Amino acid sequence: MNPIIIIPSRMGSTRLPGKPLAMIAGKPMVVQVLDRAREAGIGPVAVAAAEPEIVAAVQAAGGVAVLADDDVISGTDRVKLALDRLDPQGLHDVVVNLQGDFPTLSPALLPAVLKPLADPGVDIASLVTPIKDAHEAATDSFVKCACAFTDQDVAPALYFSRTAVPWGEGPLWHHIGVYAYRRAALDRFVALPPSALELREKLEQLRALEAGMRISVARVEYGPFGVDTPEDLERARRILGN
Numbered sequence: 001m002n003p004i005i006i007i008p009s010r011m012g013s014t015r016l017p018g019k020p021l022a023m024i025a026g027k028p029m030v031v032q033v034l035d036r037a038r039e040a041g042i043g044p045v046a047v048a049a050a051e052p053e054i055v056a057a058v059q060a061a062g063g064v065a066v067l068a069d070d071d072v073i074s075g076t077d078r079v080k081l082a083l084d085r086l087d088p089q090g091l092h093d094v095v096v097n098l099q100g101d102f103p104t105l106s107p108a109l110l111p112a113v114l115k116p117l118a119d120p121g122v123d124i125a126s127l128v129t130p131i132k133d134a135h136e137a138a139t140d141s142f143v144k145c146a147c148a149f150t151d152q153d154v155a156p157a158l159y160f161s162r163t164a165v166p167w168g169e170g171p172l173w174h175h176i177g178v179y180a181y182r183r184a185a186l187d188r189f190v191a192l193p194p195s196a197l198e199l200r201e202k203l204e205q206l207r208a209l210e211a212g213m214r215i216s217v218a219r220v221e222y223g224p225f226g227v228d229t230p231e232d233l234e235r236a237r238r239i240l241g242n
Contacts, residue, residue, distance in 0.1 A: 010050035
């Protein structure tokens with residue numbers, strides 16, 4: 001594999017406007033995420049930015065940024081646009097889509113997301129971590145993945161939901177929104193129309209499953225938290241400030 005990491009980033013968050021440029025431990029959030037990605041050492045890193053000010057912040061930190069207009073439909077579409085501009089020759093056969101609001105991400109998670117792609121039949125790879133308690137299981141912002149592990153750390157993802165699945169005794173798995181796409185899979189995915197279950201659950205990855213694409217997940221001990229609110233931002237500042 002020859003992966004590239006692309007971080008979609010836009011200023012228009014409804015709960016925390018301007019969050020890519022929110023300062024955390026002396027750096028804008030998007031630069032903190034950029035640093036975590038570069039520390040992973042799995043390939044080049046770029047930011048797919050919706051606004052010029054994000055491009056300027058990334059370039060000031062010595063990073064690469066592509067300006068993708070804010071009218072692009074989704075972060076995944078923004079990643080696809082940036083990939084085509086950065087690598088028109090198709091040298092990178094895998095692209096890692098890393099959300100721009102994971103400043104506390106452990107760099108070790110990015111090599112882990114590539115593990116499911118060791119199976120040539122897998123189109124898209126992602127990550128899961130154990131759900132710790134009943135509160136997380138009942139919280140719809142904790143997206144659940146229906147999967148079952150045996151003696152391996154990789155398993156097929158059969159479904160994703162905001163409710164607790166599967167039913168019955170056993171572990172529940174929290175889906176971490178980091179994806180590794182084979183290039184052909186990303187091309188196919190962005191060309192598909194939104195699917196019925198995707199619209200119902202408000203989960204983009206269901207579009208791939210409904211189209212018959214294979215998603216597998218690697219399990220990790222813990223995942224990052226996304227910065228979506230002022231409270232999340234203060235938490236990230238405490239963590240990275242120490």
